[in-house]
Amino acid sequence: MDYNFSEIEQKWQAFWQENKTFAAENKSQQAKYYVLDMFPYPSGAGLHVGHPLGYIASDIYSRYKRHLGFNVLHPMGYDSFGLPAEQYAIQTGQHPKITTEENIATYRRQLDQIGFSFDWDREVRTSSPEYYKWTQWIFIQLFNSWYNKKTDKAEDLNSLIEHFVKNGTANLNAHSDSTHAFSAADWAAKSEKEKSEILMDYRLAFLADSYVNWCPALGTVLANDEIKDGVSERGGHPVEQKKMQQWSMRITAYADRLLKGLDKIDWSDAIKEIQRNWIGKSKGAAIAFNTENRQHSIEVFTTRPDTIFGVSFMVLAPEHELVAELTTKDQQKEVEAYQKYAASRSERERMTEVKKVSGAFTGAYAIHPFTGKKLPIWIGDYVLAGYGTGAVMAVPSGDQRDWDFATHFNLEIPAVIEGQDVKEGADDRKDGKIINSDFLNELSVKEAISKAIKAIEEKAVGKGKTNFRLRDAVFSRQRYWGEPIPIYFENGIAKAVPEDELPLELPEVDKYLPTEDGEPPLARAEDWTYNGNPLEASTMPGWAGSSWYLFRYMDAKRENGFADQESLDYWKNVDLYFGGAEHATGHLLYSRFWTKFLNDRGYLTVDEPFQKLINQGMILAEDGQKMSKRYGNVVNPDDVVAKYGADTLRLFEMFLGPLEQSKPWDTGSIEGVHRFLRKFWRLYHDGDNHFKVSDEKASSEELKSLHKTIKKIREDIERFSFNTGVSAFMICCNELNELKCNNREILEPLCILIEPYAPHIAEELWSKLGHQDSVSKVEFPEFNASYLVESNHKYPVSFNGKMRFMLELPIDMGKDEIEKTVLEHEEAQKWLEGKTPKKVIVVPKKIVNVVV
């Protein structure tokens, strides 16, 4: 074989490992650049060819940045806690630790053979006690913090206690779901247990009774982002709502900052929009409607307070707590029947039968705060108990669901905006004038919204309010293979395990199943106690370890901190992050939350983890389906590397198409890429495969080809267009082949140029040229435009704004010279007819405008 890729690749992989070629320095005068891939979960199936796509792209960029003189941090690790290893343990009894280690070994072997420039000295594993020690430590910081809305920051819980001691709840503006009100004296009089219960309502990691998504098949609770279409994301099992006491994270305290932070990071609009929608900020007003007998008030949230005069009835969710008290005797039977019907419908039924109108009249009336009109109170399952207040003021002229409801039950539909046709359907226009609305009449929608809020506040029936869709994140998982939550219960009071006793290591258990009385698996451990007090038995969710791992890489082996201050200050945050778009509402949101929290508490100087994000597409199987063991259509990178080599795999995965696009694997065209590498090899080897390079000076043709390629490769890498980069190499190789060019002067820069894409062949040729050190350490070749003189650029020449002719001019011609050449051109002379132009405007590379 002429081009013996497997020999070359093994040789250089060994060289890199031995010489620690890609180790990054934490102390450096050089500018830093941090390139990170989302670390993989080491599954039993190993890597398929889709996994390395992002790794190859990030590796190209890392290697490129090293050539530009940056100190590049490019680490890799494993998100090694997770469900599959635990399920395997349940089936076979093998400890998840063993399974995980075996899988990691496979991953490492597969990654190594592709020739990535990872700094393996910094490897992290979320399941190793040295790592999760600090995950637990962060949890304790969250447990011991509250959110002060005055400073818009998380603060130490002691400052809250101090406030309670001095002022009670007076003057406090804290983020909490509960509204406590007590004086300093009240606080002093409370028992330890009472105090701890109050504090729990402020902690950022807190224990609360709440409705959670319970998945009976998996035996655990799930966060909202772990559910897709009403079933669990993993396995597709049904999920039900269940009230349970669970640890949660008060991510809602950060809703506004998570939203604002999106403006200063360089992510795709698609991902930003997904996060914005998930956070779901809506501005409007909270309004309380008194009931007719004045005994109750129904609080609603609306984004359109300008339509307040269009309210003709009220609707409560069937589960709303006031329903029973409001319902009149006459209506009781009907209401209860409806509640029963609503409860019987599953989430999925509700989702598929969205258009079905149903409801019942309670017999009670609310009073309109401005007109005093009686508004019938209905219940209907189109109003959700879990969003806002679980009640709405119905404006049928402006809201289609209200309109459908009103039409179905024959309720009034008053128009309040000019141009609404209430017979046709709802019309939520924002451009008309307000009508039939007393003091709001004649105003625009925008003016009416602020005037209505003002009036509502003056009348003390409500106030302007911002609502979020984002919920607090459930943090407990009833599983074995996760980080133990470092909390014990002393006399029923939750307390953190002292920091200097971390990590709280996972105990050994006889079975990886819940106990007979439904306790999580950790409760099976022989002595799951701390100082005789029971320890928390649930573990942390998968996203805990991945929410901060980027910082651990900065100083991965530190024992007395999650990373030292100097390293954190130097590396700051990730400059460029590669990963799939499927983590938009999970990992990418949680890790922004934890980063902001750690910043608040003074541990970090940055408050966004990932400055730029690239979402690589998926590689689908040749049949266009997702690659999966289940479909038996997986292409294994091992086979590709064995047959064509790692450099071919790398080039080919980049050549497949735009990085961010999903595309099918195409076995046929891999040959083309492989052919290129062989052609390139043969250019510098004779028939007996001996290296053959001439010392002749490069011709201008050859230099032109080289510099065209330098320009293209630099530009392509800068804009992450790696597929066209591969094409540029092929064109260059074809041209050099035609010129029979095999001289040193061209090959040297070419080796450096191709190294990010195909590092093994680059190193091999580089060493054959007589160099001792790795080509990865050499400065990237500069583009010199003067070699491209012969290539021309088209300039449209226009007279008084009308285009007259196209003119080809050298690419590096200066502005004055262009002007002169244009005016001397015979075409121009023809159009000028002897007149002197008033003005000549040359926009470089674009257009020449002659004003006569």
Add this chain to the structure above:
RNA sequence: GCGGAUGUGGUGAAAUUGGUAGACACGCUAGACUUAGGAUCUAGUGCUUCGCGGCUUGUGGGUUCGAGUCCCUCCAUCCGCACCA
């Protein structure tokens, strides 16, 4: 329904700033060298026409000397959210 993205040959796709559409690669056709070819090399390859020429970037319009690119309309596909008040 709302939001985001994408529509270019037989296929994957290029076209950087509004300036020769289809680079590069696959596939296909013909040929050369071969006992052989799934090796290598050469030529051809958007559609249409014998040819001159005409047509061509999902549809229909607009702006412009000039539009794949900018603006509007509609259509299709993919993704996210979804009785979110």
